[in-house]
Amino acid sequence: MNITRTLAGGALLATILSTSVFAQERTLQLGHLANEDNSWHLAAVKFGEELSALTDGRIAVEVFPNESLGKEIDLINGMQLGTVDMTITGESLQNWAPMAALLAVPYGYKSIEHMDEVASGEIGDQIKAQIIEKVQIRPIAYFARGARELTSNRPITSPDDLNGLKMRVPNVPLFIDVWSALGASPGPMAFSEVFTSLQNGTIDAQENPLALIRSASFYEVQSHVNLTDHVRSWIYLTIAESTWQDLSADDQKAVMEAAARAQAYERELFQESLASDRTFLEDNGMTFVEVDNAAFAAKAKDAVLANVSDEIKPIVEKLFAD
Template structure:
C-alpha cells in the first residue's frame, strides 16, 4: 500500500456523513500513532472514527495519521498537552509525567493476557489512568494489548541457566539490561537497525521482541529458535488530550467511550489473529518455538525488577509478582 505522507488517512463513517449536511460537522480530531496501515492499532483507530461519526451524526470527525506522520510518540504526548494534537496511541512513555504508567510494561508482572486484562481494567488500571489524567493531562479512553516480547536465539533456551553469558541485544532501557543480566545473559543496547546484521555476523547471538517484529525484521533468516519467555506483557492506551475531552458535552463523551469500547474489542480480535498468523509464518519459515520455565525466569528476574521501579509502584509490583 502506498501512503501519501502529506495527507492524513481520513477515517470517517461515510454513510453517516452523506446523510448529514456539511455544516453539521462541529469538530475534527487528529489522532496520531506509530504503526502502519495494516497494523491492528490503525485498523482499530479507523473503526473508532467510524463509530464516533455514526454516534454523533457526523458532527465529530476523526482524522487518523499512521506511520508517525503526525509526530513520534513523545511529540504526540507533548502535542496533546499543548492542545495541538487531539488523540494518540501511547504507552509506558507516559511515565515521564505519571510514574504509575511504568506499570504498562513491567517484566514478568503479568502471567498471562488474562492477568494483564484484570489489572488494566481493574482498580490498578483506574489508578494508572487517574494519574495519567492528573499529571500528564492525557485522558485514556481504551487500551490495546501488545504482543509479548520473546527471546530469539540459535539454540533452545528453556531455563535461566541456559542463557549462560548469551550475548544479546536489548533496547537502551536500564530495567531491561539489569533484568537480563540477573538472568545470566550478557545484554547490551544496540540500535534496532543494526540488529539483523549483528546477528548475521555473530556480534550478538540473540535478541528479544514481539512476534510481529521478529517477522517483519526477517529474524527467521538469522535465528533458528523463538523461546517463549513472554517476559514483557504490556498494553498501549488510546488517549485524548484532556483539553479536548473537556470541550465535549456529556453526550459526546458517552459517544466517545462507546466508540472506544467497540474499537478496543475490534483491536483485540485482530491482535489475537495476528499472533497466530505470525507464529504460523515463522514456523513455516524455519523457526522452532520453545516452551520455557516461565516461573523460573520470573523468580530469577524479580529482584532486578523491584530494584529498578520507583518507590511509588514497588508495592504494586510486589503484589503482582505474588499473584
C-alpha cells in the same frame, strides 16, 4: 456512512464522512506511530467510524499513521497544548505519571488474562487517574501488545540455559539489569544493526514480539523462538483532556462507546496476528520452545524491583506475588 482515504501532505487521512442530515461540527485529529497495516491503526480507523455513526456524523476523526502528525512525545506535548486531539501511547507517559511504568513491567503479568484483569481493574483505574491528573490526557481504551520473546540458535528452557548468552536488548537499564540477573550477557544496540550482528555472530540472540521477529526477517538468522513472555504490556488510546472537557456529556458517552468497540475490534485483530505470525515463523523454519516462566520470573524479580520507582514498587511486589 463511508470511509474515503486521501493523501495530503504525505499523511494518510482516514476521514470519516456521513450521509446524515446533521452537519459535521468538529474533526478530531488522531496521530500515532504505527503503519497502515498495524492493528492499532485499523482500530483507530474503527474508532472514527463508530464515533461518526454514534454522533450522526457530527464528529469526524482524521487518523495520521507513521508519525506523520509528529513523534509520540511531540503528540503528547501537542495534546497538552491543545493542538492535537488524540494519540496512542503507553509507558512513555511515565515521564509525567510514574504509574504508567506499570504498563510494561517484566514478568509483572503471567498471562494476557492477568494483564487484562489489572488494566481494567483498580490498578488500571489508578494509572488512568494519574495520567489524567499529571499529563492532562485521558485514556479511553487500551490495546494489548505482543509479548516479547527471546530468539536464539539453540533451545532455552530455563535461566540456566542462558549461560552468558550474548544478546541485544534496547537501551533501557531495566532490560539490561533483568537479563544480566537471568544469566545472559546483554548489550544495547540500535535495532537497525541487529540482523547483521546476528548474521555475523557479534551477538547470539535478541528479544522482541513475534510481529517484529517476522517483519525484521530474524527467522533467516535465528532458529528458535523461546516463549519467555518476559514483557506483556498494553498501550492506551487517549484523548486530550482539553478536548474531552469541550465535549457535551452525550458526546463524551459516544466517545467512550466508540472506544470500547475499537478496543474489542483491536483484540480480535491482535489474536489473529499472533496466530498468523507464529504460523509464518514456523513455516520458515523456526522452532517454538516452551520455557519455565516461573523460574525466569523468580530470578528476574529482584532486578525488576531495584529498577522501579518507590511509588509503584508495592504494586509490582503484589503482581509478582499474585
